[in-house]
Amino acid sequence: MHTPQRRLLPSTGALASFETVARLGSFSAAATELALTQGAISRHISNLEAQLSVPLFVRNSRGAALTEAGRAYYDSVAGALNTIRTASLDAITKRHGNSLSISFPPTFGTRWLMPRIPRFVAGHPDVALSFASRIQPFDLVSERIDAAIYVGQQRWADADMTLLMREDVVPMCSPAFLDANPLSKPDDLRRLPLLHIRSRHGAWADWFEACGVDYTGAGGMTFEQFATVAQACIAGLGVALLPIFLSEAELRSGQLVTAIDRPVTSRSGYYLVTARSGSESTSLTAFRSWLLAEAKEGA
Numbered sequence: 001m002h003t004p005q006r007r008l009l010p011s012t013g014a015l016a017s018f019e020t021v022a023r024l025g026s027f028s029a030a031a032t033e034l035a036l037t038q039g040a041i042s043r044h045i046s047n048l049e050a051q052l053s054v055p056l057f058v059r060n061s062r063g064a065a066l067t068e069a070g071r072a073y074y075d076s077v078a079g080a081l082n083t084i085r086t087a088s089l090d091a092i093t094k095r096h097g098n099s100l101s102i103s104f105p106p107t108f109g110t111r112w113l114m115p116r117i118p119r120f121v122a123g124h125p126d127v128a129l130s131f132a133s134r135i136q137p138f139d140l141v142s143e144r145i146d147a148a149i150y151v152g153q154q155r156w157a158d159a160d161m162t163l164l165m166r167e168d169v170v171p172m173c174s175p176a177f178l179d180a181n182p183l184s185k186p187d188d189l190r191r192l193p194l195l196h197i198r199s200r201h202g203a204w205a206d207w208f209e210a211c212g213v214d215y216t217g218a219g220g221m222t223f224e225q226f227a228t229v230a231q232a233c234i235a236g237l238g239v240a241l242l243p244i245f246l247s248e249a250e251l252r253s254g255q256l257v258t259a260i261d262r263p264v265t266s267r268s269g270y271y272l273v274t275a276r277s278g279s280e281s282t283s284l285t286a287f288r289s290w291l292l293a294e295a296k297e298g299a
Contacts, residue, residue: 010048012084017044018056019081022074024133025224026063032227033106033133063224082143085130098126100283103134104149105199107226108270111246113149120290127283135199135224140275146284148273149291152199161271162288164295167243169203169266171259172250177236178257186211186260193238195229196222200268203241210264230256270295 020030021041031038049056056070066074104113109131121129134148137156154161171189173181181192186208194204208215221237223229229240230247234255242256244263250256272291274280280288 010051011044014044014048014051015077015081017041018048019074019078021045021057021064022066022070022078024063024135025065026228027059029063029106029225029228079142098283099128099130100281100287101130101132101144101146102149102287103132103138103145103147105135105151105226106133107246108149108151109133111249116294119294120287123290124283124286127286137273140273146274146281147287150271150273152268152271153201154269154271156271156273158276159273160276161273162292164270164272164291166269167245167266168263169200169207169241169243170261170263171207171239172242172247172256173233173239173259174236175254175257177233177239178259183259186213186262189239189260190215194220195232195238195240196220197226197229197240198222198224200241200266203266203268206267207241207262207264211262 016034017030017036017040020033021027024030024033027038027041027045030036031041034041045057052073054069054073055067056073057064058067059065117129121127132145134145137150137159138145138148140146140148140159149164150156150161151167154163183189190208190213196204205215205217221232223232226242226246230242230250232238233240233242234250239259243266244251247256251258272288274284274288
């Protein structure tokens with residue numbers, strides 16, 4: 001007789017998988033963020049769809065898109081899940097004034113921020129940190145995020161943005177792709193498939209302009225995340241303009257090579273974004289100072 005109640009209360013695993021796939025638009029990206037297999041994510045979503053008797057996603061070549069019912073469900077449960085996460089953190093730490101919630105782009109977080117975080121923890125052991133991956137701007141207040149690290153241009157409404165660093169970008173591709181498409185000058189790239197990252201709008205136009213090449217902005221595949229466009233390059237789909245400091249592992253392994261050795265400083269930057277409230281906690285002030293020092297040292 002408890003079946004109706006159970007149907008109205010999906011498992012937290014299923015809800016977390018649903019929210020993450022909906023936010024990232026990809027089963028594989030969700031699996032990475034939640035440290036699960038893609039099969040486990042798929043099972044959670046299938047069980048949730050069966051429990052609700054409604055399809056939530058449509059898979060396509062670019063990932064997973066919410067159905068109309070899925071969008072409505074996401075709009076209803078995303079805020080509730082974030083409230084549960086925050087309440088759980090408060091209950092665990094019992095240190096409401098010393099908790100700090102930070103969001104960051106996935107690749108920047110794993111390759112640049114996380115290796116440095118132990119130094120912040122060592123200097124501020126009383127601060128309870130929580131992390132979330134985000135790509136696009138969102139409402140810091142409603143999601144109860146203290147600060148976000150954002151890559152792009154300075155466009156985030158109702159927020160204060162502190163520039164951390166710029167990035168140097170260079171065209172990269174797979175060794176096999178370069179062998180099949182020899183390049184000697186920047187102009188040669190115009191005849192090849194160019195891959196784009198959504199957060200770096202206009203990056204190719206800026207690069208060609210810096211190289212003195214007229215570029216009309218031809219279309220091409222567009223990707224949401226660095227990791228996905230890097231994999232597309234490795235698979236031989238084309239050439240992407242990638243940040244050098246995030247591509248060191250692929251360059252060292254030989255999975256990627258520089259197509260044209262003409263690095264250009266991107267107009268996009270990495271910013272620390274905070275709500276425009278006029279005041280901030282001592283924990284956030286400490287994190288801001290530490291992050292600026294790390295960015296300066298790593299520049």
